[in-house]
Amino acid sequence: MTSARPLPQYLVSRFHGWKATTYAESSAWYRRLVDEGQRPRAMVISCCDSRVHVSSLFGADSGEFFIHRNIANLVPPHAPDGLQHGTSAAIEFAVTALKVAHLVVMGHTSCGGVAGCHAMCSGHAPQMEEQTSYVGRWMDILRPGYDRVKDLPEDQQIAALEQQAVIVSLENLMSFPFVAEAVERGTLALHGLVQDIANGSLLQLEPSGRFVEI
Template structure:
């Protein structure tokens, strides 16, 4: 692979700083994790957005969360077609191999993927409509959420669609047979969250109110 290059100097410097401090102070814990394997209590499905830092938000330590990130924190419907499904594979591994007790879908404000979906479905992003657009085809998952937002006509459609991205993912999770079985057996609970990155706020979906409320 001739195109690969050494890491930038600033990342190497940060690594050595981490190894000399955090790692040295917790060496026994890191070795225990390495030798005994991971036993996370929760899986978190969040956006790739660099402003969303799951472990910081919840003050999580190494080994606590099994984290999967993708554009707009989406989960596709169950579809065992033999093709490549990174998110579905992560969900399968978390539930059937790791036995996580919780799956958290974490959406966020000012999500670029969600805005792309809104623009595409509104006819303002023809490039995303192309079959060759990986982002566009991925954001097709959110089209049902866009339709619901359009019918409801909220004051802030983008924010509403960000929260629909969480709800669509929760709905799609329940199409996975092993997820549904674990939920129905009380071995797994699903949670929907939305993070306002600028305000440092967190909301959770309350099915009894059919709304997101502050935690």
């Protein structure tokens, strides 16, 4: 006995539409992806938020991006403690096995995870402080970012923290030995982006530490 149930009909209909159009027009390409394996040029770490759609944003085809999504597009620090780390495992596979040339951390505006982190760190979400809160313990990753923005005017803090989610993640990426080695060799480049969902713009993290619109 399983708790699984059939898909709702609207998803079934959309699948059949995709199979009859997108797949039918590119079936040889999909078979090639299976026969030759995937060779993505980049890994993208983005948020689970349903409004974030990396493939559409960059017009990417199947096989182009190795995409990992989690709450608030965070990368935890390197911690080989024997526990299960889905994000760390995805990074390891992308860098050491797939040999991606680019690793992009892409944040976004109006991020619920970041807002939750701000509420928790400012003392307005005690439920997230509980050890049983999966979201709270995940958002602990962003506490160093909160410490950097907490003295800003209150109406600027969350937007700044959304950028810190990208910066902290890039800093944590460099704590992985295989990432640092690939960056040092010049075979891997790290990138930081923030998507403004409302106006469609994309901000890029510059070496100066500022986010500039592309």
